[in-house]
Amino acid sequence: MREVAVIGVGMTRFGQYPDQPYAEHGVEATRSALEDAGLEWNDIQYMYCGAVNVGMTPGNRVAAELGATGIPVVNVENASASGSTAFREAYFAIADERCDIAIAVGVGKMGRIGGGGGGSRAEQLAARATGPAPPVATFAMRAHRWMAKYGTDPKVFAQVAVKNHYHGSLNPYAQFQDVFTLEDVLASRVIADPLHMLECCPTGDGGAAAIVATPAVAARLGRHPAVRVTASAFAGIRHEDEPPMTVTASRDAYEQAGVGPDDLDMVQLHDAFSIEELEYYAELGICEPEEAERLVIDGDTALGGRIPFNTDGGLISRGHPLGPTGLAQVWETTLQLRGDAGPRQIEGANTGLLQMIGAGGVCLVHILQR
Amino acid sequence: MREVAVIGVGMTRFGQYPDQPYAEHGVEATRSALEDAGLEWNDIQYMYCGAVNVGMTPGNRVAAELGATGIPVVNVENASASGSTAFREAYFAIADERCDIAIAVGVGKMGRIGGGGGGSRAEQLAARATGPAPPVATFAMRAHRWMAKYGTDPKVFAQVAVKNHYHGSLNPYAQFQDVFTLEDVLASRVIADPLHMLECCPTGDGGAAAIVATPAVAARLGRHPAVRVTASAFAGIRHEDEPPMTVTASRDAYEQAGVGPDDLDMVQLHDAFSIEELEYYAELGICEPEEAERLVIDGDTALGGRIPFNTDGGLISRGHPLGPTGLAQVWETTLQLRGDAGPRQIEGANTGLLQMIGAGGVCLVHILQR
16 A cells, blocks of 8 residues: 555535535635645545535535546545545545545535524524434433543533633634633533533534545655654444454554554544543543542643543534544644644644544544654 | 456345335345345445435434444535445555555435325335426437437337346346336326336335455455456547437546457436437447337347346346446446346346436446456
8 A cells, every 4th residue: 555645625614504515615625635745626636525414425516526537436424424424535645546636525505494594602502402312312321320420510611611622712713713612612502411512512504625645746746844644443333242343443543554642742622522532532542430520630631731532622612514533633733733723723733633534434544744 | 447247246125115215225125235245334445426415414423324344434425426436446456556445335215205104005006106307308319309300219219128127136136126018118197298106116215235346355365257347438528419328437447447348238317207328329339320210129138139228127127226326237247247147147247337317417327248
């Protein structure tokens, strides 16, 4: 397999755009990634598009807006991990010598929630009030299991949301950009006990894109410090008594990249609900489960701490339109590894891990390195 | 790249099954392919699933019924070519050494058309009466363009349908299994002039699966004569003044396999509407466009002729539930190359080409060889 580099990234600001077709988000993200790479649409040789329930052949609709260049366009759908899956497939297109420059694009259109004009905080609050949807119910049960097993105060979960909203406040592409205190989070409506509204990711629309290429192409363009994809791992669901998907996929990824949890400078992961961060700290081998709450309390996983998690705000603050979410993780990690993350920059970041899970039994873990 | 072999195929009889969840079709097709290969579900290391608009993560729903073995499951959607895309991706998983045994599964659920109890000929007729849908309108215009350019009598298009319905009458898995005369086809309702109902593919449900593996695995199992995948080509849409997708993809495929149109013993292609066969005869390099009608009139492309097309009935008779269609082509070609196609068997078939197009600008061409 050939080495693969990320040479361009782009995204739109996630949010609710009821009057904007999803293809526009994909086009905007793609143009932004092309500009970042210093390429034209004609230079792209292969495209994978990740999206969920937006309609037939979404990638082709995005490509059609950019020009009929005859390239293969493959649409993939793996629930929350659709964008990560598109990234992995584009990575294989380069690694396996199918082409030299490929793009992964993700688009999302969750529809207007609530009945109003769309997008205001008040309307989102109103929509949240319609009651628990199945995902939040599952994660609320997982939160209770965690509390029973490790004695964790649910305020620690809320503190994860405080941290991620703070990170999002530093990210101009985040859906939410507000700083919330612990009191704010705990005062927000309980969606499914013990999880409050501000501990749950919002629904929204958006696009994100990442261009991958051979190291030779990256060197020729020479625009940015090289960002290499050193691992792409995928685990499906197993029986209850076997290791969780994140354990399996991250072990595989560490082996591929030749690194361990101690080598990570940052992690982006699936924090659709705050409880998840604690679970994954342990499953990624960052700490023992009983130590997870200390990482939050001591600020180890906040920007400025030992190993910051969800430095762009995560699903909770940056948003989660399904299709583009995994590619927003690639965007953030790439900017960090280049040293271009502005007020969110982690000093001297060399190695980042990206984890995404999807309903139905999907877990992808990638490692990017400078 | 490693060589890739098809080691197991399975499908359900396509049709309208309003009370059956789509996952059951996928499970049935997968079990059938496993039995054909002499494998257990536990032996499968990677899965791609092709489907259109059936809901989120359809492949994972099929896999969940078969057992939580932890394998990667990736869902792909490329309109009519979704099953062909799943096949191509599974092929890459073997060719690029990601694993040794992979499965491509396609599922389709087109919904009940008409309002009745579903599935009867009368109800389908009634549903057809709701008027032309966009695809048939497009292909009717293409038929008129063809007639104007080459002076072809539209009865030749109808004769394609007669041929494919005859082929389907020999296939126990075809949705339709009736022999229709030219008079029958011409007496069926005009859907969009000059295309009659019996020249259009039906809507329906179903599943199909193909297991691919290394030649070493195929040799170890030793159940069937080896069927090799010698080409996988993909062309996207280009501007009007450039060659059609099928020209580009088939040229690439011929080059990969080291064969030409004269080496083909059979072709399965996207005959959603009868006119398409004539267009693709020419685009695949079988003949010049002005000669295409002679192939139909002389029976060259019927079973028993020089180069039979759509030997299982094609989309028109075998059916076209989108997700599984491309994999039904793999099923038919594999049986033919093994010499297991029963009354449809082409004597000494060594090389088959499979073409599938998809809305949005997708064309895949595969070549399978004994």
